[in-house]
Amino acid sequence: MSNLELDPTPVVCSSGDDARGRVDILLPREVPLGGPRAMPVRRTLPQRDRSLIGAWCFLDHYGPEPVREGGGMSVPPHPHTGLQTVSWLFAGEIEHRDSAANHAFIRPGELNLMTAGSGISHSEVATSAAPVMHGVQLWLALPDAFRHTERGFEHYAPEPVSGDGYTLSVFLGGLGGSTSPVTTYSPLLGAELQLAAGRKVSFDVSPKFEHGILLDSGRLEVNGSPVAAGELAYLAPGDAAVEITAAADGPVRMLLIGGEPFGEDIVMWWNFVGRTHEEIVEFRAAWTGEIEPGAAPPDGAPRFGLPGDSGLRPLPAPALPNARLRPRQRDGGRRNS
Template sequence: MSSFEADPVTTEFLDGTPVALGGPRGFPVTRTLPNRQRRMVGAWCFLDAYGPHELGDSAGMRVGPHPHTGLQTVTWLVAGEVLHRDTLGSVQEIRPGQLNLMTAGRGIAHSEETPRENSGVLHGVQLWVALPHADRDMPAAFAHHADLPMATFGDVTATVLMGTLGEATSPARIHTPLVGAELTLPAGASAEIPRKTTFEYGILALDGAPEVDGATLKPGPLLYLGQGRSTVHLATSSPAKVLLLGGEPFEERLVMWWNFVARDHDEIVQMRADWESQTPRFGEVRGYDGPRLPPPPMPLTRLVPRGRVR
């Protein structure tokens, strides 16, 4: 991999932005990546967190067919269920402890919805991983991993979504050095979690208010931890759950717009046109009871490729 200098920032809270998923009246989420200060953590370039939502009489999540390019989507649930459909013909319900990994490559489309038979609650995260230049036009793919490896660090239990943590390695296919793991802390837990000194890291509280390297972390902001240290210390007086993200800093400059990851403005224009005119590039999602999402208008100025730090 390319060489780089260690990031001088070691601890930084990145506040999230409220967003309506699927349109102005859509499902509410909190978006912490991309952020005003930092666009990425490793190749992790997008992070939406939602819930816990008590669904009651609402339909829950309903995000109509929409396209992606140049990225992998990662769906992880703390509670509830989500039904995924895509243009490869995949139809897969995901539950807590399972991983849905969709690789867009040159182009794919999918829908996400709360299934009719559900537990009445929804709590989870949706993430994107940027594909490197060599893989960004690869064929689309989908994988469901129902059985993920686990590792223990003192009182803390880690479920490894992607990459390697400790002695546990996820079966999910990755294209740059990175890691993603859910860490579960019982009341009174205290542990040192191993880090790679060449990785930068971020931690999101999913539940509870643990201390991370002495900083109290509550659900909402993403805590950026930088590079250079070999461990991160977690402790809590009450039960907590966090999401650990890390990876080698992603050095390629990207254009991220709507649901696309590209390298320049003209690529985005073509991607938008292909979706709007329903070319074969993205295919058709079958079985979703609702309309496909229309693309927003292009901005009046040219989109500029940007690095991981704004």
């Protein structure tokens, strides 16, 4: 998915303060993707108060949203650098095409993982196979040693693991005895958990990891702290287990993400992850040079390229801000439990 904001906020992302033993609740903000008729999303990463959870640097939560003419997801070809995109659906179907010649469909309970490396472009369009779109799109920052790796794509359908009142699908890393074989470049966790009404479950986790729990539906408690639908509960490193309890009035569905604190500052603007202002300027110029009529063509092979047969015009990059990309102020955006 692209960040379609016309005036994207530049962010320098770094690991947050030490909140050991505390559950912080990160509140979403609504972002319209492409204008008033396009699909709105609820964004919980990045925000002023916390920009990273492990290598997870971007989290959009959307739907249920009707798929209809002029609505749903229709994201034209757009570029990425220095990251992996993680697509996970609760309902619907999305057609993916990228400039590495990958063509695949994203369906509920199946992971699509695209590695941008030094540059890739892709498009994502909702199909008519289902009447509703509902899911999450996340980005993973690539560590400096791997951010220029080869671009690539992996598809994985995890076998759900069932226990007493719960169903767990692990698509990255390992949890609850289930492990994903998908390629990652830093220690990570990504999983969907469904929990029956009134049930409690406890999972052993790495005390080196920080974790986030995004509640999609229902009400629950994380380590005794209440979480409402759409909120992201943050847990700092230090705990060897996480306890999740569903409210008695209905089942819950959530996403669990985690990883070791990233330990590197990243500059993130529009769809690019880099390390400096100058890199972001270079990435934007390369994309503009590939897609705009009359623009200077790039020297040698194009950094990004274009996916074939998308039928959509490539998305132009927004104007850069009139100042160097600098960190956001750390205030607001959360409540402590």
